[in-house]
Amino acid sequence: MLIVVLVFGALATAFGALLGFAAIRFKVESDPLVDKIDALLPQTQCGQCGFAGCKPYATAMANGEADINQCPPGGESTILALADMLQKDAKPLNPENGAHSVKRVALIREPHCIGCTLCIQACPVDAILGAAKQMHTVISEECTGCDLCLPPCPVDCIDMIPVDVTIKNWKWPAPNQSTRPDTRSFAVSS
Amino acid sequence: MTIGEYGLILVSTVLVNNFVLVKFLGLCPFMGVSRKLETATGMALATTFVLTLSSVCSYLVHAYILQPLDLVFLRTLSFILVIAVVVQFTEMVVHKTSPVLYKILGIYLPLITTNCAVLGVALLNVQANHGFLASAVYGFGASVGFSLVLVIFAAMRERLASADIPEPFRGQSIALITAGLMSMAFLGFDGWVRT
Numbered sequence: 001m002l003i004v005v006l007v008f009g010a011l012a013t014a015f016g017a018l019l020g021f022a023a024i025r026f027k028v029e030s031d032p033l034v035d036k037i038d039a040l041l042p043q044t045q046c047g048q049c050g051f052a053g054c055k056p057y058a059t060a061m062a063n064g065e066a067d068i069n070q071c072p073p074g075g076e077s078t079i080l081a082l083a084d085m086l087q088k089d090a091k092p093l094n095p096e097n098g099a100h101s102v103k104r105v106a107l108i109r110e111p112h113c114i115g116c117t118l119c120i121q122a123c124p125v126d127a128i129l130g131a132a133k134q135m136h137t138v139i140s141e142e143c144t145g146c147d148l149c150l151p152p153c154p155v156d157c158i159d160m161i162p163v164d165v166t167i168k169n170w171k172w173p174a175p176n177q178s179t180r181p182d183t184r185s186f187a188v189s190s
Numbered sequence: 191m192t193i194g195e196y197g198l199i200l201v202s203t204v205l206v207n208n209f210v211l212v213k214f215l216g217l218c219p220f221m222g223v224s225r226k227l228e229t230a231t232g233m234a235l236a237t238t239f240v241l242t243l244s245s246v247c248s249y250l251v252h253a254y255i256l257q258p259l260d261l262v263f264l265r266t267l268s269f270i271l272v273i274a275v276v277v278q279f280t281e282m283v284v285h286k287t288s289p290v291l292y293k294i295l296g297i298y299l300p301l302i303t304t305n306c307a308v309l310g311v312a313l314l315n316v317q318a319n320h321g322f323l324a325s326a327v328y329g330f331g332a333s334v335g336f337s338l339v340l341v342i343f344a345a346m347r348e349r350l351a352s353a354d355i356p357e358p359f360r361g362q363s364i365a366l367i368t369a370g371l372m373s374m375a376f377l378g379f380d381g382w383v384r385t
Contacts, residue, residue, distance in 0.1 A: 007259055011251075011268065015275040022279050026286035 033062045040081045044073045045124035046146030048098045053124065061086065069093050073146065075100035104145040104160040106138045112157035119149035119158060196327045203331030206382050209307045210339045211373040216307030220340055221365060223298070225351075230344030234337030236295040238330070240302045241311060244276045245329025248312035249322055262316075269312040277303045307336055343372065 038058035049070040051057040060066035061082070068082040069091050076093065083090035093100055106128075108119075115133040120126075127143045130136030138158075149158055163169070209215045216237075223233045248269045256262050281299045285292045302308060311332045315325045346368055355364050 003259060004261060004264065007255065007261060008264070008268070011255070011271065015271065019275060019278055019282075022282045026282045028285050 034058050036085065037061050037082065040074075040078060040085065041071060042073045042078065042144070044144035044146040046073060046144065046148060047124070048072050048146075050097065067091075067094065070097045072098035072100050073144070101162075103163045105140045105143040105163055106145070106147075106149055107140075107159050107161045108136055108138055109157040109159065110135050110137065112155050114155055116154060118152040118154065122148045122152045124148060191321065191324060196324065199324060199327050200331040200334075201382070203328055204335040204338065205376070206379045208335045208339060208376050208379075209310065209332045210336055211369070211376040212380075213310065215310040216305050216336055219301065219305055220336075220343065220369070221362070223301075224340055224344040224347050224365075227341065227344045227348055229298075230340050232294050233298045233301075234333075234340050236298040237302055237305065237307075237340075238333040238337055239295070240273075240277055240280060240299065241308055241333035241336070242326060242329045243280065244273045244308055245311050245315060245332075246322070246326050247272050247276050249315055249320070249325035252312075252316055253322075265316060266309070266313065269309055273308050273312070274303050307332060339372065339376075343369065346372075 034055070035058075038055050041054040041058060043054050045053040047053065049057045049066070051060055051066070057066060057070070061068060068086060068088055069079050070093075071078050072093060079093065080090050082088075108128075113130075113135045115130060115135060117130065117132050117136070119136060120128045120130055124146060125142055125144055127139045128136055128149065129139060145160065145163075147160060150156075150160070203209070207213060210217065210220050219233055219237070223229045251268055251272050252262070252265055256265055256268060277299060284295060284299070311329050315328055318324075318328075320328055347365060350364055350368065359367065
């Protein structure tokens with residue numbers, strides 16, 4: 001009986017030590033750079049950069065396969081932040097990817113909505129609520145303004161509304177992003 | 191043992207005593223991951239790797255630890271331990287050394303721990319008094335047989351997915367019927383090799 005306990009204790013210890021050693025010896029670091037870059041991106045998941053979302057774009061930048069100026073929703077401030085982190089020269093937004101505009105949200109003209117659910121399927125952040133043959137609506141707090149719901153709509157009942165800066169949602173420009181034009185001008189005018 | 195005998199073991203485990211269709215071991219991955227040819231191939235590769243390795247390791251533990259200490263009655267317990275460790279260790283090493291291989295095998299590796307064919311091979315090795323090399327060949331043959339059948343079955347299920355099957359037979363039932371027919375077909379190899 002004792003020998004059983006001893007042998008299995010020894011076996012388990014040996015195997016445990018082996019696995020413990022392997023866990024340290026063969027440790028795989030997940031790339032922290034990708035997560036850091038991903039944190040700078042606006043998370044609109046709009047795909048205007050040519051990648052399937054913000055994370056794939058971040059991965060491509062970390063691998064040096066993509067340039068830092070392909071994110072229209074992020075605009076100049078994102079490019080500056082990326083240039084700062086990746087120690088590259090900042091450059092203007094690549095016009096092939098689109099133009100930076102003020103933050104907008106989608107609004108469905110509800111009398112015209114036929115309830116086809118096509119925009120729901122297109123929305124990358126699940127910000128559209130509705131069911132088949134029922135009127136859909138946009139959860140404006142969740143909407144990233146990516147425009148992806150516009151092309152699938154068969155009756156063109158979705159408008160992109162610029163978000164007015166009010167006292168409630170105005171924010172100080174983040175440090176080192178003083179060149180950001182839109183928030184600055186709003187800050188001065190309001 | 192001569193080379194001929196090793197060849198015999200190989201043919202015997204791959205075709206005649208196929209682990210899935212004749213011995214009915216490892217049926218869970220056989221039914222579970224055979225929906226798509228791609229996943230079936232990944233599972234087959236991972237199983238081949240782990241089965242051969244764990245078969246050899248189990249033999250070593252049995253011959254050099256359990257037998258000298260007269261603890262053979264504990265083989266099931268110790269083999270489960272060995273298999274779990276081998277699978278874990280393999281996963282770590284593959285993850286570190288070959289990201290490409292890890293992408294192909296990655297999610298299937300942990301699943302193999304619970305594949306009864308792996309434990310079955312280890313136990314049958316002991317039962318048949320196989321030596322070191324024979325254990326390796328037996329394990330390899332068993333996994334090749336498993337892979338062969340899994341890939342064939344997956345290919346058939348891909349076709350079945352779009353076939354016009356009567357309503358009551360759709361899904362798992364037609365898969366089980368297909369597996370049964372395959373098993374009968376493999377019975378045709380019976381008597382080729384005596385083991």
